[in-house]
Amino acid sequence: MTLASRIGGLARDVLVGRIFGDSALNSAFQAAFAVPNMFRRLFGEGALSAAFIPQYTQARKADPALAGQLASLTMALLAAVTTALTLVTELALLLFLVLGTHTDERRLLLQLVMTMLPFMPLICMVAILAGMLQVHGRYAAAASGPLILNAFIIGIGLYALFTGWSGDTRIAFLLGAVTVFSGATQLWWFVRLVRGQVLWSSHWSPVRERAKVMMRKFVPVAIGLGTLQLNTFLDTLIATFPIWFETRSKGIAFPLDDASNGIIALTSRLYQFPLGVFGIAVASAAFPLLARHADDNPRFTDTLRRGLRLSLFIGLPATLGLVLVRHNLPAILFGSGANAFSREGIERSAAILLGFAPGVWAYSFNHVLTRAFYARGDTHTPMKVSIACMILNLTLNLTLIWPLHDAGMAWATSAAAVVQCFALWLIARSRFGGGRLADQEMMRACSRIVAASVIMFLAVWGVGRLLATPQTDRWDGQLASLAAMSITGIVVYIAACRALRVRELGWLLFRGADH
Numbered sequence: 428m429t430l431a432s433r434i435g436g437l438a439r440d441v442l443v444g445r446i447f448g449d450s451a452l453n454s455a456f457q458a459a460f461a462v463p464n465m466f467r468r469l470f471g472e473g474a475l476s477a478a479f480i481p482q483y484t485q486a487r488k489a490d491p492a493l494a495g496q497l498a499s500l501t502m503a504l505l506a507a508v509t510t511a512l513t514l515v516t517e518l519a520l521l522l523f524l525v526l527g528t529h530t531d532e533r534r535l536l537l538q539l540v541m542t543m544l545p546f547m548p549l550i551c552m553v554a555i556l557a558g559m560l561q562v563h564g565r566y567a568a569a570a571s572g573p574l575i576l577n578a579f580i581i582g583i584g585l586y587a588l589f590t591g592w593s594g595d596t597r598i599a600f601l602l603g604a605v606t607v608f609s610g611a612t613q614l615w616w617f618v619r620l621v622r623g624q625v626l627w628s629s630h631w632s633p634v635r636e637r638a639k640v641m642m643r644k645f646v647p648v649a650i651g652l653g654t655l656q657l658n659t660f661l662d663t664l665i666a667t668f669p670i671w672f673e674t675r676s677k678g679i680a681f682p683l684d685d686a687s688n689g690i691i692a693l694t695s696r697l698y699q700f701p702l703g704v705f706g707i708a709v710a711s712a713a714f715p716l717l718a719r720h721a722d723d724n725p726r727f728t729d730t731l732r733r734g735l736r737l738s739l740f741i742g743l744p745a746t747l748g749l750v751l752v753r754h755n756l757p758a759i760l761f762g763s764g765a766n767a768f769s770r771e772g773i774e775r776s777a778a779i780l781l782g783f784a785p786g787v788w789a790y791s792f793n794h795v796l797t798r799a800f801y802a803r804g805d806t807h808t809p810m811k812v813s814i815a816c817m818i819l820n821l822t823l824n825l826t827l828i829w830p831l832h833d834a835g836m837a838w839a840t841s842a843a844a845v846v847q848c849f850a851l852w853l854i855a856r857s858r859f860g861g862g863r864l865a866d867q868e869m870m871r872a873c874s875r876i877v878a879a880s881v882i883m884f885l886a887v888w889g890v891g892r893l894l895a896t897p898q899t900d901r902w903d904g905q906l907a908s909l910a911a912m913s914i915t916g917i918v919v920y921i922a923a924c925r926a927l928r929v930r931e932l933g934w935l936l937f938r939g940a941d942h
Contacts, residue, residue, distance in 0.1 A: 428570040429708045433700055435577030437760075440696045442584030444761040446598060449772030451532050451670060453689030456599050458667050459539035460606070461692070463547035465659055466509070467554055476558045477801040478645035481718040482637055484562050495626030497634040498559055501641070505555060509548035517541055532670045532685065535596060542603035549610030556617040562715050563624045570708070571620075572613045579609040647806040658817040662836060665824055666691050682832045686772065691833055694776045697756055698783040701745035706791030709737045710798050717802035727802070728859055732869050733934070734795040739876050740931035742788030744920055747884040748913075749784035751891060753777045755909040762902060775833050782837025789844040796851040799859060808854055816847040872930065879923035886919040887912045 447453035479501055487494035524537050553572050560569035583598070583605050592598040631638075664671070666688035669681060713734040720726040749756075757776035761768040768776065797809045820843035827835030856864045865873075894908045924932045 428567040428574075430704050432570060432573035432577065433704045435574055435581065436703070437696065437700055439577045439580045439584065440693055441760045442581060442588070443602070444693045445767055446584060446587050446592075447689065449686040449690050449761075449768045449775075451685035451689075452535070452596065452599060453693070454667060454670060454685060454687065455532065455536040455539055456602070457689050457692035458536060458663050459543050459603065461659070461663055462540050463543055463545075463550065463606075466512075466547040467550045476554060477798070477806070478641045479555060480558050480562060480714060481644075481721070481802060481804070482641045483559065484715060484718045486634070486637060487562065492626050492628070493634060493637075496628045496631055497637055497641075498625050499628050500631045500634055500638050501555060502552060505552055506548060509551050513544055513548055517544055520544075530670075530673055533673075535599075536667070536670060539599060539603055542600055543606055546607045546610045549607070549614050553610070553613045553617050556614075556621055559621055559625055560617075561711060563621075565620070565624070566712060568620050569711075572617065575613050575616065576606065576609040579605045579612075644801075644804065644806050647810045658820050661821055662824065662840070663688060665828070666836065682828045682835075687833050690768070690772055690775050691779055691836060693761065694757065694779040694837075695783060697760075697780055698749055698787055701741060701749075702787050702790050705741035705745075706738055706787070707794055709734055709741070709791070710794035713795055714798040714802060717799055721802050721804070724859075727799075728864065731795070731799050731855070731859060732864070732866075734799075735792060736869060736872050736876070736931050737934060738791035738795050739788060739873055740929070740935070742791035743876060743880045744883055744916070746784050746787045747880055748887065748916055749780060749787065751884070751887050751916075752909055752912055753780040753784070755905045755912070756780065758905045759902065759909060762905075778831075778834040779837045782831070782834045782841060784841070786841035786844040789841070789848040792848045793844060793851060796848070796855055799855060800851075803859070805858070808858075809851070812847055812850045812854075815850070816843045819843050819846060875924075875927040875929045876931065879920055879927055879929055882923040883916050883920040887916045890915045 443456070444453070447456060479497075483494055483497055483501075486497050520537055520541050524534065524541075529537070550572075557569040557572060560566075580602060583602055586592075587595075587598045587601075666683060669683055669685050669687065672679065713730060716730050717727060717734075720730055754773075754777045757768065757773045757780065761776065762773050800806070800809050820839050823839035823842055824836050827839050829835070831838060890912050891908065894911060896904070921932065923929075
């Protein structure tokens, strides 16, 4: 289900890229779309979910009615807080829009943010409902929400392409309105999915103490993830700096331009694809298990090891593969159509993807390691590491954009993710494994995965070199080259894993497999 939603998300982004191209309108739309999603990752899938799932799991063990009361109280608080936050933000943006003097680009950006902001409370509630479904073992249902969003945007996007609305500001507002409507639809759908699983109640007194514990856990997680979302916001602010401050018209020397945010945002979806399909999926599946085994150290450690091994099994070849196809992917996905990326835009996208690629395996590890701390009730450690890495990322952003331009932000993101990964690993090794988190079996498994990945890399690189002809610069040539390299990578990696007896392949493909 996650794979299907990610494929739909990729199709959605391809359509948006072809509708708006590498333009200032694309940058404004991507920035506006990012705002409610930052709050979703903070309140829905992030801090509140991390604090809620362990408490909900324990309450369900004790009494299903108690779990229903906790779920009801959590949903009520979330709805009240996010709705109030939305109203206050909308009012502040309206006052700023009416009282200030703005260029057309900045006015458009503000209006798009106001259009899409109501998506935030809806999708946050959906994320908590998805967490409940995960605890009940309904992972496929929990991952179905993005399919609805993707279907709505793809439908409008196809309409725009066939009616010649590409590049029109009207389609940007229509896509924003449809995004909000998809949030309401997802909320209705998820309420139906949890029917019979959650016993809703307005009697909250028995769970107030448990709710207080949850909120105490929520605050440090919110600070930690808030720094991450603040980091994302600052990234967006830096990338949209030319729009906010009119650098080109004022003659300000700045290494980014009006199109930078749009190109960076769409390119980031390409590295987030394998991360979302497998990296986040593994962490989401492992979190309830880690919470369940929090008091059983051997089983907890075994679950954590398996999560990390699966993350490396997917993340490392994905990192290497993205490096190899960094020119083909942007050219194929965004390089054709009336408002397609220019040749310069494609080259910029390729450079950005090269910078993002090393972060895939690191982010996959980070999601699993962070949830391990949360499952043990330790929300302060990930918070402290996140704050340090946010400062590092911001420093690298402001440093690397000057020599590397757009790609500097991608390299800063990856570098901060790798540092965060090693920091969390070192702390987890001392906290959870008594120095034995990476036992001999795990080290041998990781060595096999690295060997299989290197074999795959060399094979795909060789195929790419053989196919490098002037014809491959055309769209159909790029597509043929990408297909050949991808098929080679899949076949060689699976064959290498079989030959090296990589057990993670069986874990991934067969339920209950241990071979």
